[in-house]
Amino acid sequence: MRTEDPLHVRLLRLLRDEGAASRAELGDRLEMPRPRLLAELDRLVALGYVSEAGLAASRGGRRSTLVELSPHLRFAAVDLGASSMDVEVVNGRLEPVAAYAEPADIRSGPKLILQRVNELLDKAKVDGAYERLDAVGIGVPGPVSFRDGVPVSPPIMPGWDRFPVRELLTREHGCPAVVDNDVNIMAIGERHGGVAHSVDDFLFVKIGTGIGCGIYLSGEVYRGTDGCAGDIGHIQVDSHGPMCSCGNVGCLEALFSGAALAKDATVAARAGVSPALAERLAANGTVTALDVAEGAVEGDVTCIQLIRDGGRRVGGVLAGLVSFTNPSMIVIGGGLAQLGHILLAEIRSVVYRRSLPLATGNLPVVLSELGPRAGVAGAAVLASDVAFGEAS
Ligand SMILES: [Zn+2]
Structure with missing residues (x-):
């Protein structure tokens, strides 16, 4: 974990990766003074990122209340390949609640491809997978300016050069979005939940x-x-x-x-x-x-x-x-x-x-270890990271 990450990001990542925890456990793990931790948690509860999750097993003395990521958190994870698209909606623990995979030719251009992505996400919404998205993460098969959220001179993606992918997704879904290269998201997925853990x-x-x-x-x-x-x-x-x-x-x-x-x-x-x-x-x-x-x-x-x-x-x-x-x-x-x-x-x-x-x-x-799911898994991690970063 990066030491320069703000405390709230470390806190949210810990709940994402390890599930519900007591305030005492969180204080120990993050080496955070208790008053500061409690204040931070109250703030995150008010923002809708964190919620109460019942009582922890006793450690002797008063039982402490568990907290967890809000069950309403939802991230969209998209992995575009040269000839395929994988779209998932995941919860705060990054577990899929809706998943679609279908053939898609990246050469049909950004408008058609992203329109299809949005259609699949709309379908997930109609099916009850989410009410609103907290962030969207997407990987594309070419070089990406991570800072600008656009593909840059991608050799196999005609029409995508500097297309405002991040801006379009942000506008469409009213939440932050993050764009990366398809191989980077696979690496991120594999490090989060695969063989490179x-x-x-x-x-x-x-x-x-x-x-x-x-x-x-x-x-x-x-x-x-x-x-x-x-x-x-x-x-x-x-x-x-x-x-x-x-x-x-x-x-x-x-x-x-x-x-x-x-x-x-x-x-x-x-x-x-x-x-x-x-x-x-x-x-x-x-x-x-x-x-x-x-x-x-x-x-x-x-x-x-x-x-x-x-x-x-x-x-x-x-x-x-x-x-x-x-x-x-x-x-x-x-x-x-x-x-x-x-x-x-x-x-x-x-x-x-x-x-x-x-x-x-x-x-x-x-x-x-994650095989064909490595890409969407990593896109979900990136989406959650960008959403957690916004919680400040
Ligand atoms: Zn070459």
């Missing part, structure tokens, strides 16, 4: 349609000057490699990502070197990254090799990042995490072989 220095690598990296340093997301820190998919790994969507050649994600893998798999299926892929191409007319995962599980040598080649590329880039940032964990998530242990084993072997021994002496490289 309370880990202060880690890398969250999303391997999906593209490749990106959420960077946690000293307990904070590092976003960089313009919000594009961690855009590792465009690190060049082969100067003679294929053209990338960004206009350069040989970028990591041009060689290994959902799109690149599907392309390589199609070539392999047509060339007749992979019975598993040829069979799927004949049956479905296309092959996808998922087909490669299934082929690998069946023992198809080409599928296994495609995954290993990809893992080696990713591992090579990560080895450099490990030497540079000395993380205590690497988490692999995103759609291609379903390539599973073959991918993980290859990434591990390259990272351990190529990074400095001191940096990898105790470095777990693990799969995301």
